Amino acid sequence: METINYKLTELSRGVKMKRIFYVIGLLALLFTPLLSEALPVPIENYSFEAIVLGDGSSSPGITGWTTSLGPTSWGAGVYNPRVSNYGTGVTIPDGSNVAYINNNGAYISQIISDYFITADTLLTLSVDVGWRLDGLSGEPLYGIQLLSNGTILNSGFSSLVQGSFVTASISYLVGADNSFIGQPLEIRFTKIGNSSVQFDNVRLENDHTSAAVPEPSTLLLLGAGLLGFGIFARKRKK
Numbered sequence: 001m002e003t004i005n006y007k008l009t010e011l012s013r014g015v016k017m018k019r020i021f022y023v024i025g026l027l028a029l030l031f032t033p034l035l036s037e038a039l040p041v042p043i044e045n046y047s048f049e050a051i052v053l054g055d056g057s058s059s060p061g062i063t064g065w066t067t068s069l070g071p072t073s074w075g076a077g078v079y080n081p082r083v084s085n086y087g088t089g090v091t092i093p094d095g096s097n098v099a100y101i102n103n104n105g106a107y108i109s110q111i112i113s114d115y116f117i118t119a120d121t122l123l124t125l126s127v128d129v130g131w132r133l134d135g136l137s138g139e140p141l142y143g144i145q146l147l148s149n150g151t152i153l154n155s156g157f158s159s160l161v162q163g164s165f166v167t168a169s170i171s172y173l174v175g176a177d178n179s180f181i182g183q184p185l186e187i188r189f190t191k192i193g194n195s196s197v198q199f200d201n202v203r204l205e206n207d208h209t210s211a212a213v214p215e216p217s218t219l220l221l222l223g224a225g226l227l228g229f230g231i232f233a234r235k236r237k238k
Helices: 002-031 216-237
Strands: 038-040 058-060 076-079 098-101 107-116 121-131 141-148 151-156 164-174 184-192 197-208
Touching: 098 107, 098 184, 107 197, 121 141, 121 184, 141 164, 151 164, 184 197
Parallel strands: none
Antiparallel strands: 038 197, 058 076, 076 098, 098 197, 107 184, 121 164, 121 197, 141 151, 141 184
16 A cells, blocks of 8 residues: 555656646746847838839839939839840849949939837848849949948948849848937949949848847756756656
8 A cells, every 4th residue: 555655646746747847848938039030121112013114114213212313314213124134044033123223323222211220130131133144344333232311331242143133232230339229221222334233122131139149047947948848758758
């Protein structure tokens, strides 16, 4: 009889311990911050499909964007490329249209509506950039920029390959004491030289960097929970 009572007591203790480990593991999962996830920032007319154009047609100005040449200038606008512009097998990155800049020193830009620079974030701007097969000789020079109140936060470019599109990206880390916190954000694409440059599929991501590093106490709680799950799984196998 004593043996039976002893076994029942041990069984009861085992059930209680399993419950404790289960609760610890659940708490660890609930209180561990999620890993940082980059969230898209909406960009108006990001792939330049606001107007419908026939094959090989173009239009001055760009809906939702500002051009340094004015909305009626043909030096920058929207274009629906012909197959001969990029060759067979090359597709436009997103939709049918692209934005183009023809004039030397011109740019297109957009101030992002309903978004203001936030502390502890990593901003990443990406765009697909094309160089036409029938463009002038010599690789065209261009730049992509992040700005706030006219000040360039970061700029860059990627080397182009004639007859195709490449992805250019830049990033800007906003620290807790950044002087631009609360200010508007602007994206801008520039061009230098005579060859035309095309832009498509503009993306802007906002990554909250502080959420990527859990607090030490949370790591300890998570470790206890994982240990509990490990012991629980081992006992079940026995």
